[in-house]
């Protein structure tokens with residue numbers, strides 16, 4: 001059966017859709033059949049496309065995020081997904097609080113990037129363009145780390 005992976009951040013418009021697009025592209029390139037999705041712990045941006053800055057940064061490296069739309073994490077996700085990967089410790093805390101019994105155990109995505117020396121993918125929303133490049137670098141690193149485990 002194909003592994004289902006859910007990436008989670010706060011708004012589902014910057015970090016987790018970037019992770020979804022990057023991981024989907026890299027898994028495809030590696031010939032791994034996985035199901036990839038993303039969601040936010042908050043509902044503010046539900047139905048919206050990813051942030052323009054995240055899209056532009058991803059596009060500069062060939063990742064297309066244009067079809068993605070934000071959604072909120074649901075209880076069902078814990079029962080349907082094999083891996084639920086949080087972008088930061090706040091997301092992880094919120095996910096742990098809503099995890100139903102027997103559901104997938106959320107983890108930090110950067111566990112798969114041990115050389116990064118960071119635990120959290122920093123929230124780039126209120127910062128400048130450089131933050132989005134940093135986020136993309138971390139996500140590419142962790143994606144490769146995750147890929148070798150599948």
Ligand code: 4NP
Pocket residue numbers: 009010011012013014015016044123124125
């Ligand atoms: P994300 O970034 O969690 O990586 O999607 C954010 C997006 C929106 C907000 C905060 C973070 N916001 O406050 O609306």
